[in-house]
Each structure stands twice: as structure tokens, then as C-alpha cells.
Amino acid sequence: MDKNSHIKFPVVDAPRLRLDEITDKDVKAIHKLFTLPEVLEYHDLECLTDREQAADIVHEFRARFDERTGIRWAIRLKKDSRLIGTVGFKSWDREMRSTELGYDLLPEYWGNGYATEAINAILKSTIFNELPWGALHRIQAETIPGNSRSESVLRKLGFKEEGLRRDAGYWKGRYHDLRCFGLLIKNA
Template identity: 35%
Template sequence: MNIDSDAFPVLETKRLVLRKITNEDANSILNYLSDEEVMKHYGLEPFNSINDALDEISWYQSIQKNKTGIRWGITLKEEGIVIGSCGFHNNVSQHFRTEIGFELSKEQWGKGIAAEAVKAIISYGYEHMNFMRIEALIEPPNRPSQKLVEKLGFIREGLLRNYEFTCGKFDDLYMYSLLKQDFDKCFTHKADE
């Protein structure tokens, strides 16, 4: 898994540019990560200050520097303002696997933006980061995220009981996975249709 800490890969889709998040994006991040609905399944309390957003950005930078992950800011091509983020964390290079995470500003829900962004980073992960397995850990009540990953071919493998302790409570998480050969097969087949 080659994550060059000097170069940040910018990804483009039909409607989006996925780019590095910088401290200049702190206000945008605070805007959507202070929303209780966006944060409902995020594992953190809603953000209260610009320092919360700067801490989040610092984490994005640290996972890239430490080669344990990478996080892209999701922007609409015509606007350039960060409206969400997606990326990989908990990379385990010797096992060629990683976890995926994503969130999106509530104003952008229901438009297919998250699926478009996540599909782009999955493709990048398999083509450029040498992943064979991408995992998604999702709380059972978070049906929209489950539907999103299922649409992209992820398979629910089971329930991890009391897997995380966040916001003062234990959370169960569904374990989803997508293998490279399944993604290739699924999207090669769809391209042929």
C-alpha cells in the first residue's frame, strides 16, 4: 500500500472532486459535523467549535503521514467547498485490507453523491493501494449507509456485538466487506449492460 505522504491523489468523478482537506476547510467541516443527524452514527459527539474541526483535520493528516489511511474531502466540481469526506483507515498492509468511512452534509443526502464518492475511492484503493479487502463497520440503525455499501457490492458478514464504546455507550456494528474480485466482477458486468 503506497500512500505517498508528499503527494495527495485528487480524484474526479462526473460531479465531484475528491481532494485533500486543509485547515482552510475547518468552517465547512464544522458546518456539517456539528449537525446531530450527520453525527448520529459517527461515533463522536456533534462538533461545537472550530477547534473540533481542526482536530479532525489533524487526524486526517496523521493517518496519511503514518500510512494507516487517507481521507478525501468531497466537493462539488462547480463549488469546491467540502460537503463531506470519505476515505480509508486502519490499513493493515500485511493483510492487504482496510476500513472505509464516509459522511456527507445533510443538504446533500439523497442525491447519490456519497455513493459516487465512495465508488471512486474504492476503485482507487484497489487499483493504486493494493487492497484486496475493504471493510465497512456500520451500526444496525444506520440503514442509509448499509444500503449504500450494499449497492456497491459489499456483503454483510455478521454482527460484532458491543464492538465500540462511543458517546458513553457500547455499539454493535455490522461487518461488511468487499473483495477486489467481487468489485471488479460487479462493475465490469454493470458496464457491459
């Protein structure tokens, strides 16, 4: 069921970036992003092999929004509108007032502060009040130990490390420890 047919997808503005909806026009860019081993090194996703899989991911992102279980933005450079990554929330739990953050960027754009800028813009935006999904109090994120870039991003944004869940993930034929980070939103 499309619960959000009347809700406009919220666009978020950042100094160098525009965050907006991922559409069918982005399938090629999403395919490229999720075929790169560097992007997927600490990810539960296997490298994509064909364009159909990228189309499925785009549809899944849209379904999360339609079902009110999450939202995923395209991260686009303002200067040329190129999709350079994605960011968003999944497992949005209205009762628990919590959600999970995820993000990824094409490697050629790493190290320029783009991921931090994108997430910071979301946190400072009014989207949590605009989405009629109930109050949000906690944002959590999980990293695989070794993903220092991602942990730097979270720490810069004020996320606190909360502990290590041993062997909490299983993908690509082995167990993975997951390091938990959390950010509390004060006014909810």
C-alpha cells in the first residue's frame, strides 16, 4: 500500500550538495556505486552483477518511504547534479522512536567531507518534523571494526560509541562483529 502518495519527498539542501529522491533515472549510477569493492568492503551487500539488481534497490528505497519504514536520498553535487552517493534511514520504528542510519559514496569523492556534510544537513533540517511518522528520539548506526572512515564520520557528527555486538552479522560466508553508535535527538 502506498501510504505516502500525498507526502512530498523532502529535499535537503547542503552547502555543496542537494539531497533528493532516488528515481529510475538513477539506476545506472546506483549500479556503478554497488559494483565497487571499496564501497562494499564493510557492507552486507554482494557486488551487483546486473542492472536489474540496481533497479530492485531503487524500488526498495522507494518502498521504504511509501511504507514509512525509512527514507533514502541521492547525494548529488550541486555543481553538476551528479549522484555521488546515497544516505538515509531504515528500520524506522515509530513505537521506539528510533531509526538506523546508512550512507555510501563513490570512492573518487571520499575525503572531502561530503558524507559528514550530507548527514549534518539532514540532522539540521526540519524533515523530522515534516514527515508525519511520529517523533524520533534516537538514530543508531553500526560499523564493522576497521571501517575507520565511517567511524570518523559518526564521531564528527556527535554519535557516541555504545559497544560491540559480537558476531551480530552474518554475510559473505562469515560472522561480523558490529560496533554500535547512537545519537539522541534532544527535543523528542
